[in-house]
Amino acid sequence: MSLLAARGATLRYVDHGKEHFAVDGVSLEVQPNEFLGILGPSGSGKSSLLYLLSGLKVPSSGQIEFDGRPLSQMDDTERSRLRLKEFGFVFQQPYLLGYLSALENVRIAEMDADNSAAAVALLNQLGLGEKLHRLPHELSGGERQRVCVARALMGNPKVIFADEPTASLDHRNGVAVVSLLNQLRGEGSLVMVTHDETMLAEADRVVRLVDGKVSD
Amino acid sequence: MRTRGGEKAGRRSNPLAPITYLLRNAGKTIPLTGVIVLAVMLVAGIISMINSIPLSIRTIYSYSKEFTGVTPRGDATKTLPILEEIQAKSPYAIDRVIICRVTVTEIQSIVGKWPFYFIGMNDADTRYYLQRQRVTGVEGRLPRAGLPEAVISRPVAKNLNLKIGSEILGPTKEGGFSPNSVKVVGIAETDRWLMLSSIEYLREYHFPPIDLGMVSAKDPAEQPKLDQWADKHFKGRQAGILGYFQVEKDTNEMFATLYLILNVVIGTLVLVVTLMMSMLINIYQGQRLVEFGLLQAIGYTKKQILTRVLTETVLVVILGWVLGLFAAFGLLNLAKTVMMDPKSYALDVLDPVAYAYSIPMPLAILAVAAGTVWWRFRKFDPIGVVERRIV
Numbered sequence: 001m002s003l004l005a006a007r008g009a010t011l012r013y014v015d016h017g018k019e020h021f022a023v024d025g026v027s028l029e030v031q032p033n034e035f036l037g038i039l040g041p042s043g044s045g046k047s048s049l050l051y052l053l054s055g056l057k058v059p060s061s062g063q064i065e066f067d068g069r070p071l072s073q074m075d076d077t078e079r080s081r082l083r084l085k086e087f088g089f090v091f092q093q094p095y096l097l098g099y100l101s102a103l104e105n106v107r108i109a110e111m112d113a114d115n116s117a118a119a120v121a122l123l124n125q126l127g128l129g130e131k132l133h134r135l136p137h138e139l140s141g142g143e144r145q146r147v148c149v150a151r152a153l154m155g156n157p158k159v160i161f162a163d164e165p166t167a168s169l170d171h172r173n174g175v176a177v178v179s180l181l182n183q184l185r186g187e188g189s190l191v192m193v194t195h196d197e198t199m200l201a202e203a204d205r206v207v208r209l210v211d212g213k214v215s216d
Numbered sequence: 217m218r219t220r221g222g223e224k225a226g227r228r229s230n231p232l233a234p235i236t237y238l239l240r241n242a243g244k245t246i247p248l249t250g251v252i253v254l255a256v257m258l259v260a261g262i263i264s265m266i267n268s269i270p271l272s273i274r275t276i277y278s279y280s281k282e283f284t285g286v287t288p289r290g291d292a293t294k295t296l297p298i299l300e301e302i303q304a305k306s307p308y309a310i311d312r313v314i315i316c317r318v319t320v321t322e323i324q325s326i327v328g329k330w331p332f333y334f335i336g337m338n339d340a341d342t343r344y345y346l347q348r349q350r351v352t353g354v355e356g357r358l359p360r361a362g363l364p365e366a367v368i369s370r371p372v373a374k375n376l377n378l379k380i381g382s383e384i385l386g387p388t389k390e391g392g393f394s395p396n397s398v399k400v401v402g403i404a405e406t407d408r409w410l411m412l413s414s415i416e417y418l419r420e421y422h423f424p425p426i427d428l429g430m431v432s433a434k435d436p437a438e439q440p441k442l443d444q445w446a447d448k449h450f451k452g453r454q455a456g457i458l459g460y461f462q463v464e465k466d467t468n469e470m471f472a473t474l475y476l477i478l479n480v481v482i483g484t485l486v487l488v489v490t491l492m493m494s495m496l497i498n499i500y501q502g503q504r505l506v507e508f509g510l511l512q513a514i515g516y517t518k519k520q521i522l523t524r525v526l527t528e529t530v531l532v533v534i535l536g537w538v539l540g541l542f543a544a545f546g547l548l549n550l551a552k553t554v555m556m557d558p559k560s561y562a563l564d565v566l567d568p569v570a571y572a573y574s575i576p577m578p579l580a581i582l583a584v585a586a587g588t589v590w591w592r593f594r595k596f597d598p599i600g601v602v603e604r605r606i607v
Binding site: 051056080082083084087092095099104105107109116 | 240513603
């Protein structure tokens with residue numbers, strides 16, 4: 001059984017009275033421990049698909065299932081709990097809380113957990129062992145995104161969603177971040193959205209998205 | 217290993233604890249707290265100072281708690297019959313009846329000059345009167361019969377800056393005329409306000425030529441009842457009854473309108489400060505949308521975020537309120553020491569009414585803050601943050 005699946009997932013929106021499809025009847029499956037790349041040009045609906053898969057958005061029609069259970073059967077609180085416990089997120093921009101140190105920013109991925117040791121270990125693996133207590137403004141862009149990677153990996157999530165995680169980085173740093181994400185995800189699956197095919201060199205499988213539809 | 221906040225790695229602690237945000241964002245916390253501190257201090261300070269006026273009236277004229285005053289309303293022949301009637305018909309045991317003469321002088325108050333009775337009585341009555349007014353000792357001596365001499369109490373001495381030998385009434389004394397220079401010969405140690413002379417001097421030199429009476433109940437606790445009884449008993453007759461209850465009644469009536477105005481002013485102040493605070497809170501929350509969006513995106517519920525923000529607001533408001541109360545207490549103590557005590561002006565630095573007036577402010581701020589946060593979160597979409605649409 002697949003870990004995560006989209007079944008005819010559609011995300012429709014109305015703009016100036018006209019109906020548009022950000023995601024149009026997409027069906028795909030993510031297997032345990034799989035690195036799935038979703039590739040597509042800007043505006044192809046790949047980020048929207050990622051939000052549907054992660055429960056951040058609710059499909060207009062179709063289903064998203066995690067461990068065989070439709071997300072539509074869950075209420076907001078259950079979906080939030082799922083995101084916090086089972087999913088990890090890396091966004092385009094390295095969003096960190098400015099008043100928390102790198103270590104604390106990683107620790108927020110697990111609520112009320114005694115998790116400093118795990119967070120320190122992750123930051124050490126990501127080469128930030130000397131900068132645990134630096135505030136975000138004291139880190140470079142690449143370092144900030146690595147802190148975000150550590151945050152996404154905290155608690156060994158079953159699925160890590162990465163939405164153009166290299167968008168704010170130069171190519172070398174981008175490749176390094178994706179490689180680290182892939183190395184450190186352990187048993188977790190990785191679903192990564194990008195427009196840059198070279199970032200998906202380590203992916204097990206790549207799905208191409210055009211105009212909200214899977215193209216092959 | 218130690219973190220910036222001093223925690224040990226591995227030890228249980230929550231980076232999202234409200235106190236962490238407040239301490240590390242002092243640039244935002246301090247202005248919010250500061251506004252509340254100033255507003256609470258202002259409200260409690262204003263109310264305490266305003267309340268000091270009726271408190272002064274009650275303090276200055278508190279000597280009347282010990283006696284029921286009797287006047288024959290201009291007919292000198294009626295004084296003794298009235299006093300005899302009181303002695304005969306009072307349901308309360310009478311301890312002493314004092315015959316006295318009175319002239320009016322002035323004392324200083326925070327709002328200008330107020331009239332004050334300069335009372336003349338014989339030596340034995342003076343001694344009884346001072347004992348009844350809780351006098352613990354007299355510096356100097358008591359006035360001698362027929363001489364232009366006075367004994368005053370310590371608060372009066374401080375208020376008018378008088379010492380033994382100072383003139384209290386005189387031919388050129390503004391607000392306190394007497395054909396002779398009346399000198400202070402004694403200062404009585406008590407918190408009551410008193411000015412006493414000999415009845416012989418007042419009979420000789422002061423108008424009107426009418427004796428008055430003062431009646432004390434055997435049990436001081438029954439004095440208010442005696443006042444009330446006498447007032448009712450002589451109602452409509454040519455006899456005026458003066459009791460402390462009238463001081464209370466007149467003061468309450470006098471300040472009813474002022475307190476009404478004060479309520480409107482304080483209400484407006486609470487409204488203005490609350491609006492200001494809600495604007496500040498709104499601005500600061502607007503600056504934290506990325507934080508809220510990020511937390512919601514990675515799995516924190518709206519309720520958890522809302523609870524955290526509200527807890528922060530509660531902490532700021534409580535801190536501001538408590539500091540404001542301390543600041544008000546400090547300011548009032550300073551005012552009392554520098555401005556009030558040298559003139560014996562009454563000021564209660566722990567006036568419970570003043571502090572109670574400051575309570576609506578934190579409550580209003582909390583209500584508005586909670587409403588603002590709830591409104592903001594009502595349709596908050598974390599996708600807008602992670603897609604950078606609202607950053």
